[in-house]
């Protein structure tokens with residue numbers, strides 16, 4: 317069955333169920349029946365604009381219920397949804413246009429891209445909505461099989477050009493079913509949704525769980541601790557990135573009482589620091605559930621709903637999925653050792669859009685090489701140690717930034733840290749750290765380095781500490797180590813070994 321059919325079938329069980337509520341929709345919000353009825357008209361409208369099965373509909377638009385309707389309408393018309401981060405510039409967008417070759421595109425300022433949009437109907441979201449809202453008979457869902465393409469998600473592209481991960485109906489649907497049952501989703505759940513909807517977390521994980529039930533979504537157009545706290549009464553589930561939890565903890569309004577009605581707090585998209593996990597539990601009496609996933613596979617592992625949620629680990633592989641660890645050369649690693657995480661399962665994408673070589677490089681015997689370094693304990697619990705490309709090789713020895721960060725973050729006066737490698741004449745790469753300090757509690761670099769030398773082998777101890785007021789992060793809370801590497805690339809250019 318296609319993804320749209322599954323979502324529609326769920327909605328037909330209880331069409332009067334409220335789908336979205338947000339301040340702009342009034343007290344009633346919009347029901348699942350109304351949502352799908354509009355998606356049906358919009359799907360017919362998309363066909364009238366020339367969209368056929370397999371065609372791409374590219375969307376760069378601020379979060380709104382209309383964008384969700386457009387997502388559903390695209391699936392219903394049998395087309396392929398291509399969401400893009402609203403932060404992308406016109407130059408970056410020109411690349412996506414050439415690569416995805418969409419039939420219809422929604423852009424904030426279509427004229428700015430006129431030179432690249434030949435053969436594509438480009439409109440603002442308002443203009444498209446006006447056109448698609450015209451009186452029209454709903455289009456019956458175009459039949460789709462599990463293998464048909466449903467969406468292309470462009471990866472954040474921290475190295476080289478961004479690649480389009482091709483996700484099929486089967487990939488998205490299997491992941492949605494798995495999460496729904498794993499996280500015990502219920503009809504009376506109310507999700508506080510403050511994530512962007514151009515990314516796997518906010519678009520697929522959060523919305524599919526709610527839509528499959530179907531259950532209510534409190535749709536906040538952007539994250540702020542105040543807006544989330546205001547939305548909590550009567551809500552049961554929140555999904556956020558680690559930065560959201562840090563910011564919620566800064567808000568005095570986050571109390572055990574404010575969180576009392578909630579049954580599930582999910583974190584992912586970047587590592588959740590154990591301190592944040594513990595501080596959240598101390599404040600609210602509830603444990604965050606950390607899970608791990610990526611654009612290419614949706615969710616891969618999750619801490620359990622019932623059973624220990626261990627800070628610093630991302631839990632167990634989802635049912636039907638498989639994980640294994642390999643060395644860079646593809647050899648199995650010893651039990652308990654760090655290796656590159658490889659995955660297989662119905663959630664794993666089929667390859668990168670129009671990039672057969674990149675696709676071939678990313679799979680080994682049918683297993684997708686995630687690029688994340690991980691450890692798996694004897695119970696199958698996975699811990700992510702960092703990205704493979706962030707691994708620092710100093711004097712021929714491997715240093716996993718996460719290990720150094722977790723020691724640094726525990727030291728007095730350190731708010732958070734990011735460990736990375738920069739070129740060094742003697743060592744090849746030198747381990748260095750950007751640190752955000754709590755100025756009044758920081759004992760100074762000398763004391764900090766001495767404490768690091770006690771806790772870590774000498775080759776892992778940073779050769780320089782760079783104080784910053786904040787770490788550079790993208791909207792999903794991921795620290796931009798590329799930027800840090802570029803900013804500090806010259807640190808040892810004169811060969812000054814510390």
Ligand code: AMP
Pocket residue numbers: 471472516583584585586587588606607608609610611612630686688700702703792
């Ligand atoms: P994206 O495709 O933008 O969702 O990025 C996926 C990457 O985010 C993964 O390959 C991991 O490096 C990282 N990631 C996601 N969730 C976690 C997590 N819970 N802990 C550590 N890293 C994570």
